[in-house]
Amino acid sequence: MVTKLKEVDCVVIGQGLTGVMLAKELTMAGLERGADRKPEEEVVLPRIRDELKYNARKELMVDNSIDTITFRNSSDQTALPIRRWGAFLPGEGVGGTTNHWGGLHWRFLPTDYRIKSTVTERYGAKVIPADMTIEDWPVSYDEMEPFYDKFDKLCGVSGKAGNLKGQKIDGGNIFEGPRTNEYPNPPLKTSAGALLLADACKNVGFHPFPVPFSAPSRPYTNIYGVTLGSCEYCGFCGRTSCEANAKATSATNVMPVLRREDKYTLKTRAFVSKILYDRQAKKVTGVTYTDMKTGEEYEQPAGMVILSAFVFSNTHMMLYSGIGEPYDPKTGKGVVGKNLCYQFEAGATAFFEGKVLNPFMGSPGDRIAFDDFNGENFDHSGLGFLGGGYIVGGSGSAPPIGGRDVPEGTPSWGSEWKKQTVKWYYGSADFNTQGSVYANRANYLDIDPTYKDAIGRPLLRMTYNGTDNDHKMSLYLLSKLEVAIKAMNPTSYELRRRPKNFTVVPYQSTHNTGGTMMGTNPTNSVVNRYQQAWDASNLFILGASTFPQQHGYNPTGPLGALAYWTADKIVNEYIKKPGPLVQA
Amino acid sequence: MAEVKLPRRDFLKAAGAAGAAGAAVATGITACAPEVKTADAAPAPSGPETWQVLTPQQVAFFSAAADTIIPKDELSPSGTECGVPVFIDRQLAGAYGAGAKMYRAGPFMKGTPEQGYQLALTPHEFFTAGVAAANDWCVKTYGKTFDRLDQPKRDEALKAMEEGKAEFDGFNSRPFFQQLLTLNMEGFFADPIYGGNRNKASWKMLGFPGLPATYADKIDEYRNKRYAVAEPQSIADFS
Numbered sequence: 001m002v003t004k005l006k007e008v009d010c011v012v013i014g015q016g017l018t019g020v021m022l023a024k025e026l027t028m029a030g031l032e033r034g035a036d037r038k039p040e041e042e043v044v045l046p047r048i049r050d051e052l053k054y055n056a057r058k059e060l061m062v063d064n065s066i067d068t069i070t071f072r073n074s075s076d077q078t079a080l081p082i083r084r085w086g087a088f089l090p091g092e093g094v095g096g097t098t099n100h101w102g103g104l105h106w107r108f109l110p111t112d113y114r115i116k117s118t119v120t121e122r123y124g125a126k127v128i129p130a131d132m133t134i135e136d137w138p139v140s141y142d143e144m145e146p147f148y149d150k151f152d153k154l155c156g157v158s159g160k161a162g163n164l165k166g167q168k169i170d171g172g173n174i175f176e177g178p179r180t181n182e183y184p185n186p187p188l189k190t191s192a193g194a195l196l197l198a199d200a201c202k203n204v205g206f207h208p209f210p211v212p213f214s215a216p217s218r219p220y221t222n223i224y225g226v227t228l229g230s231c232e233y234c235g236f237c238g239r240t241s242c243e244a245n246a247k248a249t250s251a252t253n254v255m256p257v258l259r260r261e262d263k264y265t266l267k268t269r270a271f272v273s274k275i276l277y278d279r280q281a282k283k284v285t286g287v288t289y290t291d292m293k294t295g296e297e298y299e300q301p302a303g304m305v306i307l308s309a310f311v312f313s314n315t316h317m318m319l320y321s322g323i324g325e326p327y328d329p330k331t332g333k334g335v336v337g338k339n340l341c342y343q344f345e346a347g348a349t350a351f352f353e354g355k356v357l358n359p360f361m362g363s364p365g366d367r368i369a370f371d372d373f374n375g376e377n378f379d380h381s382g383l384g385f386l387g388g389g390y391i392v393g394g395s396g397s398a399p400p401i402g403g404r405d406v407p408e409g410t411p412s413w414g415s416e417w418k419k420q421t422v423k424w425y426y427g428s429a430d431f432n433t434q435g436s437v438y439a440n441r442a443n444y445l446d447i448d449p450t451y452k453d454a455i456g457r458p459l460l461r462m463t464y465n466g467t468d469n470d471h472k473m474s475l476y477l478l479s480k481l482e483v484a485i486k487a488m489n490p491t492s493y494e495l496r497r498r499p500k501n502f503t504v505v506p507y508q509s510t511h512n513t514g515g516t517m518m519g520t521n522p523t524n525s526v527v528n529r530y531q532q533a534w535d536a537s538n539l540f541i542l543g544a545s546t547f548p549q550q551h552g553y554n555p556t557g558p559l560g561a562l563a564y565w566t567a568d569k570i571v572n573e574y575i576k577k578p579g580p581l582v583q584a
Numbered sequence: 585m586a587e588v589k590l591p592r593r594d595f596l597k598a599a600g601a602a603g604a605a606g607a608a609v610a611t612g613i614t615a616c617a618p619e620v621k622t623a624d625a626a627p628a629p630s631g632p633e634t635w636q637v638l639t640p641q642q643v644a645f646f647s648a649a650a651d652t653i654i655p656k657d658e659l660s661p662s663g664t665e666c667g668v669p670v671f672i673d674r675q676l677a678g679a680y681g682a683g684a685k686m687y688r689a690g691p692f693m694k695g696t697p698e699q700g701y702q703l704a705l706t707p708h709e710f711f712t713a714g715v716a717a718a719n720d721w722c723v724k725t726y727g728k729t730f731d732r733l734d735q736p737k738r739d740e741a742l743k744a745m746e747e748g749k750a751e752f753d754g755f756n757s758r759p760f761f762q763q764l765l766t767l768n769m770e771g772f773f774a775d776p777i778y779g780g781n782r783n784k785a786s787w788k789m790l791g792f793p794g795l796p797a798t799y800a801d802k803i804d805e806y807r808n809k810r811y812a813v814a815e816p817q818s819i820a821d822f823s
Contacts, residue, residue, distance in 0.1 A: 045795070045796055045822060046795050046796065046818075046819040046821075046822035046823060047819060049775075049794075049795050049796070049797055049819065050775055050777075050819060051773075051774060051775070052770055052774040052775065052778055056770055056774075057680060057685075058685070061685075063685045064685050064686055064687040065683075065684070065685055065686060065687055065688065068687040071698075071699060072699070073696070073698055077696065078693065078695075080693060080695045080699045080702055081687045081689070082687070082699075082700060083686050083687045083688070083700065083701050083702065084685065084686050084687070084700075084701065086700055189800075189803040189804060191803065191807075192807045192808050195807070230800065231800065232797070232798040232799065232800050233798075233799040233800050233802075233803055234797040234798060234799065235797055235799070236797065244798075355808065356808050356809060356810045357808075358806050358810070358811045360792050360793065360797065361797075361799040361802060361803065361806065361811060362799070362803070366803065399792075400773040400786060400787060400790055400792045401769060401770055401773045401774060404773075404790070412746070412765060413652070413653040413654070413742070413765060413768075414652070414653065414655060414739070415655050415657045415659075418654070418655075418657065418659045418660065418789070419659065421790070422659055422789060422790060422791075425790050425791065425792075426791065426810070450691065451689060452689065501698050502698065503697065503698035503699075503700070504698065504699065504700050505697075505698070505700045
């Protein structure tokens with residue numbers, strides 16, 4: 001039996017990054033499927049420095065026995081469930097994926113926001129392959145800038161501006177869009193391996209700069225008055241939370257003040273199964289959820305719903321609730337599930353005999369990057385592909401289970417393996433290319449016909465593979481990385497090309513995007529420029545699921561800015577006069 | 585799995601390199617410290633007094649495999665001396681071994697390599713089946729179970745599994761070896777609180793300092809200069 005609760009003004013589904021940001025701006029009821037994460041209890045020394053628990057056993061990730069997705073490379077295959085996360089790692093509990101993210105905090109380029117127009121103007125419309133479904137964003141960089149700025153100040157981002165109000169600044173990223181303000185904090189110290197890349201870049205004419213990092217390099221008080229710590233360079237960042245209270249997560253940079261707000265209620269272990277939808281009125285009326293602590297099912301009527309789960313759950317919720325037209329890859333019609341994208345990363349390792357790089361000491365924020373081959377920062381004439389990505393490298397963050405590089409051809413066990421492991425542990429540096437994924441007609445999300453989740457709903461199905469464009473783009477980035485690596489004079493180096501087919505097995509990136517894309521009208525998108533659903537004006541969707549495609553940067557900066565942009569519109573306009581903010 | 589009976593002395597001799605505790609348990613002498621100490625060719629006792637989940641034959645297999653993957657040499661003690669079989673026992677007995685956080689609903693289908701693990705088996709069940717299949721293959725190929733092969737033959741057998749050339753009956757040797765290797769590496773390199781990496785042997789070997797790992801004041805000072813500690817610190821040292 002479903003118990004009907006008293007109506008609330010608004011519910012937020014998912015108390016990860018954007019859900020918590022919105023809850024702070026609006027004050028409302030937050031429903032979270034996972035646990036209430038209490039950093040002061042869980043994220044403390046010494047227990048947080050546990051590579052087996054957090055990295056190998058993936059402590060902070062969504063429990064696959066409760067929910068997963070099915071996967072296939074193409075629509076002629078049978079999709080099978082991801083039985084344990086591999087390629088990507090959605091987080092669970094208050095703070096969501098920001099509890100374990102790497103913390104690289106970027107902005108998209110001004111040209112990224114109008115990518116279809118930009119490439120058409122530069123190279124002609126025919127340069128866009130027939131199956132590439134890229135779109136301009138319905139928002140511009142200039143519109144986003146104040147909200148990027150606010151999001152920087154929530155997280156206490158550390159970095160060096162390369163473009164302040166149009167003035168280019170050496171030492172920062174000269175390709176970035178104009179910033180109103182310098183970063184809230186100076187960049188982190190650069191690791192020994194990253195310094196090698198910085199020097200090499202200068203020698204070959206690339207433009208190196210310290211990566212923007214979502215943790216203060218010095219003690220910092222954020223826009224909500226929360227005092228954050230500074231980065232400890234512990235080397236464990238990738239899959240754990242930060243005991244220094246430095247790396248940005250909504251569990252520490254918003255929740256402490258949000259918990260004190262009278263109008264905010266947090267319900268954890270509340271598994272939302274469905275958004276209730278009145279098709280005639282084009283409104284949502286609330287949600288149903290199961291209290292995982294009691295097994296009871298509730299209906300929570302609400303005047304407004306914010307859907308702010310991970311990319312997969314956002315799209316799944318729309319499809320399962322019957323809101324919006326599902327995408328059909330055969331006809332190209334429909335929008336929910338369309339333009340599923342990813343990050344097309346390929347890496348390299350360089351080995352330096354005799355160098356002492358202290359590989360355990362560092363942070364994702366101690367890296368050097370160059371942006372010369374991202375987006376439309378370079379001329380694509382005659383290259384045969386579109387897109388690009390930033391290139392980054394350094395030497396820190398190599399805990400012992402996962403961080404031991406040996407040259408190719410080394411046995412993977414036995415005395416010789418040990419010898420090589422010891423020989424190169426202190427002398428290897430890692431590099432990565434953060435390639436864009438320009439949407440393709442064949443990559444999408446829909447409902448699986450066979451497998452079900454723990455509360456009996458059919459799972460979400462992912463049909464995804466890398467495209468010719470992706471592979472060409474990636475090889476080009478690797479060739480540029482190789483130029484930089486050669487300039488470092490390593491003893492040896494290896495480039496790791498992407499395999500032909502995408503696989504869900506080894507970890508690659510949690511930068512999944514799309515499925516509820518934003519756009520200019522209901523035939524090309526699920527939400528309008530304020531992330532408001534075309535088919536229900538009191539439903540807003542937050543997170544990377546609203547991206548039309550994925551550019552050559554980590555998505556958290558852009559999706560955080562969009563969350564504040566939407567919050568601003570809701571507070572200053574929607575609440576006074578509810579209804580569609582853009583006429584269809 | 586073929587049960588091959590051997591006189592006790594031969595078994596102990598064969599299992600000697602696999603660690604005293606393993607041999608003792610394998611022959612049914614559990615929780616008997618004096619016997620453990622008298623077993624020959626074992627430099628240090630390397631197991632709990634009782635195993636949580638591994639059978640004697642599995643203890644013998646994992647011990648022999650650990651010492652082949654992580655042989656004793658000038659860089660580190662052997663896998664069993666480092667407690668790797670103990671680590672494996674505890675992992676397979678616990679949440680990981682029982683398939684915690686795995687999606688385990690059917691139907692089960694083979695799938696493509698890109699779709700990843702698709703078996704109904706939990707890790708404990710997977711290794712139980714895998715060890716049995718590996719031993720059957722060793723008996724068929726060499727006339728003995730894996731733990732009773734000499735070192736060159738153990739090397740050869742593991743290599744055949746790694747390359748997928750060992751044709752197990754009804755089981756794929758390559759993924760079995762990959763998971764076996766992963767579990768051994770975790771046991772060798774994880775924090776010692778899990779029963780492996782005894783005396784932080786692998787951390788000393790690598791030059792990994794362990795905890796507390798707070799380096800904000802050391803990045804500049806130790807750039808291109810080795811940061812070394814007298815004794816790496818584990819979670820237990822701070823607890």
